[in-house]
Amino acid sequence: xxxxxxxxxxxxxxxxxxxxxxxxxxxxxxxxxxxxxxxxxxxxxxxxxxxxxxxxxxxxxxxxxxxxxxxxxxxxxxxxxxxxxxxxxxxxxxxxxxxxxxxxxxxxxxxxxxxxxxxxxxxxxxxxxxxxxxxxxxxxxxxxxxxxxxxxxxxxxxxxxxxxxxxxxxxxxxxxxxxxxxxxxxxxxxxxxxxxxxxxxxxxxxxxxxxxxxxxxxxxxxxxxxxxxxxxxxxxxxxxxxxxxxxxxxxxxxxxxxxxxxxxxxxxxxxxxxxxxxxxxxxxxxxxxxxxxxxxxxxxxxxxxxxxxxxxxxxxxxxxxxxxxxxxxxxxxxxxxxxxxxxxxxxxxxxxxxxxxxxxxxxxxxxxxxxxxxxxxxxxxxxxxxxxxxxxxxx
Amino acid sequence: xxxxxxxxxxxxxxxxxxxxxxxxxxxxxxxxxxxxxxxxxxxxxxxxxxxxxxxxxxxxxxxxxxxxxxxxxxxxxxxxxxxxxxxxxxxxxxxxxxxxxxxxxxxxxxxxxxxxxxxxxxxxxxxxxxxxxxxxxxxxxxxxxxxxxxxxxxxxxxxx
Amino acid sequence: xxxxxxxxxxxxxxxxxxxxxxxxxxxxxxxxxxxxxxxxxxxxxxxxxxxxxxxxxxxxxxxxxxxxxxxxxxxxxxxxxxxxxxxxxxxxxxxxxxxxxxxx
Numbered sequence: 001x002x003x004x005x006x007x008x009x010x011x012x013x014x015x016x017x018x019x020x021x022x023x024x025x026x027x028x029x030x031x032x033x034x035x036x037x038x039x040x041x042x043x044x045x046x047x048x049x050x051x052x053x054x055x056x057x058x059x060x061x062x063x064x065x066x067x068x069x070x071x072x073x074x075x076x077x078x079x080x081x082x083x084x085x086x087x088x089x090x091x092x093x094x095x096x097x098x099x100x101x102x103x104x105x106x107x108x109x110x111x112x113x114x115x116x117x118x119x120x121x122x123x124x125x126x127x128x129x130x131x132x133x134x135x136x137x138x139x140x141x142x143x144x145x146x147x148x149x150x151x152x153x154x155x156x157x158x159x160x161x162x163x164x165x166x167x168x169x170x171x172x173x174x175x176x177x178x179x180x181x182x183x184x185x186x187x188x189x190x191x192x193x194x195x196x197x198x199x200x201x202x203x204x205x206x207x208x209x210x211x212x213x214x215x216x217x218x219x220x221x222x223x224x225x226x227x228x229x230x231x232x233x234x235x236x237x238x239x240x241x242x243x244x245x246x247x248x249x250x251x252x253x254x255x256x257x258x259x260x261x262x263x264x265x266x267x268x269x270x271x272x273x274x275x276x277x278x279x280x281x282x283x284x285x286x287x288x289x290x291x292x293x294x295x296x297x298x299x300x301x302x303x304x305x306x307x308x309x310x311x312x313x314x315x316x317x318x319x320x321x322x323x324x325x326x327x328x329x330x331x332x333x334x335x336x337x338x339x340x341x342x343x344x345x346x347x348x349x350x351x352x353x354x355x356x357x358x359x360x361x362x363x364x365x366x367x368x369x370x371x372x373x374x375x376x377x378x379x380x381x382x383x384x385x386x387x388x389x390x391x392x393x394x395x
Numbered sequence: 396x397x398x399x400x401x402x403x404x405x406x407x408x409x410x411x412x413x414x415x416x417x418x419x420x421x422x423x424x425x426x427x428x429x430x431x432x433x434x435x436x437x438x439x440x441x442x443x444x445x446x447x448x449x450x451x452x453x454x455x456x457x458x459x460x461x462x463x464x465x466x467x468x469x470x471x472x473x474x475x476x477x478x479x480x481x482x483x484x485x486x487x488x489x490x491x492x493x494x495x496x497x498x499x500x501x502x503x504x505x506x507x508x509x510x511x512x513x514x515x516x517x518x519x520x521x522x523x524x525x526x527x528x529x530x531x532x533x534x535x536x537x538x539x540x541x542x543x544x545x546x547x548x549x550x551x552x553x554x555x
Numbered sequence: 556x557x558x559x560x561x562x563x564x565x566x567x568x569x570x571x572x573x574x575x576x577x578x579x580x581x582x583x584x585x586x587x588x589x590x591x592x593x594x595x596x597x598x599x600x601x602x603x604x605x606x607x608x609x610x611x612x613x614x615x616x617x618x619x620x621x622x623x624x625x626x627x628x629x630x631x632x633x634x635x636x637x638x639x640x641x642x643x644x645x646x647x648x649x650x651x652x653x654x655x656x657x658x659x
Binding site for chain 2: 561562565578582589613615632636639641
């Protein structure tokens with residue numbers, strides 16, 4: 001019974017495809033691909049609308065005020081109002097801007113963000129496109145986003161846009177290295193680049209209640225934290241949102257965009273967040289597996305989206321809590337701290353594997369990670385003294 | 396192998412490459428180069444070497460194209476003036492292409508179609524990299540380190 | 556037309572010719588680099604095509620050469636572009652006809 005609820009979307013797709021029963025092979029493949037694409041787009045566009053209003057409400061609550069609550073019950077129809085507003089705004093293109101580049105940039109950024117969503121396993125047998133080198137595809141597509149950012153900055157013929165684009169690209173390129181290197185331990189331990197294989201390698205429970213997710217190992221926990229922070233930077237979220245910081249550089253590479261194109265940039269940022277969170281769930285948090293052996297009756301896609309929701313809430317929480325970092329602080333953090341820690345995770349994973357993947361492996365990999373972490377903290381300490389922090393609350 | 400896919404990818408790649416070579420504005424040429432690289436990656440997928448296609452997108456588009464675009468940005472003074480076109484180069488290029496075409500068409504042994512092969516998995520590539528190709532792998536690592544240090548030294552501002 | 560090896564070789568020869576065109580007939584240093592990258596990419600396509608249509612597809616020799624070639628092309632592009640920036644700082648132009656101080 002729980003099996004059929006688990007596979008309900010697969011059965012629905014097979015039922016829809018059965019209408020084309022006599023068609024040639026290539027037509028069936030194209031129809032199947034289109035159904036997959038439609039499902040992914042439908043789910044994630046709805047999730048985008050929901051998260052955009054939930055983010056404003058959660059940020060509001062963190063800042064001791066209500067978020068939007070006028071449109072619809074609890075303000076949940078706010079995205080509809082936002083969408084209508086964006087669509088009816090006048091589309092202004094600067095006179096001396098490069099028209100083709102200015103037009104193509106938001107499309108390219110949004111397209112590459114959506115492409116990355118295609119290889120993530122959303123449930124048992126529910127990967128839209130199962131490629132052998134899925135993780136490599138994800139990073140290849142993610143690195144193409146930088147070109148879109150450059151097109152946006154250059155095509156606007158505006159010094160602020162150009163500066164913002166250069167900062168954004170510098171930040172994204174620097175953090176791509178820790179992002180890719182922290183996935184290396186997982187790929188090394190599993191022995192495959194396919195996300196399905198990585199999820200399948202995280203089955204099993206010790207003592208019935210400790211799941212074999214990679215985040216429960218020391219190198220996995222460190223790699224998960226580094227991956228999460230790199231994901232924060234890659235999607236230009238606070239505290240690393242210098243490229244779109246309003247008080248610093250107007251809107252960075254998005255300055256000269258209005259109306260629907262700006263909504264496209266906004267959507268691309270959120271889709272990037274979804275993709276990175278989805279990959280973090282797949283690589284470290286066990287994908288669609290249940291955390292305890294007794295809870296396996298809940299369908300696999302429900303578990304995936306619950307874990308995704310927890311990660312997205314953490315993204316929003318960090319945005320509401322931390323101030324923006326300066327751009328040179330961001331770069332120094334990447335090259336001086338995150339890169340050595342990422343390499344340490346690879347070494348710690350190797351230690352864990354060769355010590356037998358049991359308790360001895362857990363202990364020795366923890367020792368490796370701890371030594372490098374405390375060594376780096378001592379080495380990078382600038383010795384600056386800060387004033388005591390004072391808090392002022394609204395009465 | 397699908398002939399419709401082959402024709403479309405060939406048209407996209409050759410148009411992109413031709414645009415990259417002949418457009419007057421540099422930034423448009425760099426972006427058409429990206430289109431040509433995407434077409435090439437599609438060719439690699441068509442030929443069954445998916446790993447090479449993915450590495451092509453990752454390295455060429457994600458790194459080399461971004462480098463080219465950044466350099467255009469940093470050397471911007473001459474970017475707006477379209478430069479002189481040297482027609483002698485066109486003649487040489489057409490001559491070379493003609494020579495290669497003659498050589499290809501006069502070799503009967505290359506007029507073959509592809510046999511069905513088992514798909515090349517990444518695990519096989521990894522195995523081969525660590526056994527037969529270990530020396531080239533380490534040499535490429537050294538080469539990349541040398542290139543990294545060299546590029547940094549070249550662009551570092553000298554202290555006055 | 557089913558793609559035969561001849562067709563792939565013709566496409567890669569055409570790409571090589573276009574790369575040569577870009578490298579020989581433009582006067583901007585970055586255009587010449589674009590031409591060089593196109594020529595390298597055409598050679599990669601050649602290698603993988605020969606691997607695919609060749610007698611022994613189980614040994615991935617063509618694929619391995621293509622992978623190493625892509626890595627080396629990236630290194631060469633980085634150093635080449637660093638050279639262009641360094642030369643631009645000195646000459647204030649990227650027109651290769653003006654780089655004539657070592658002439659004669």
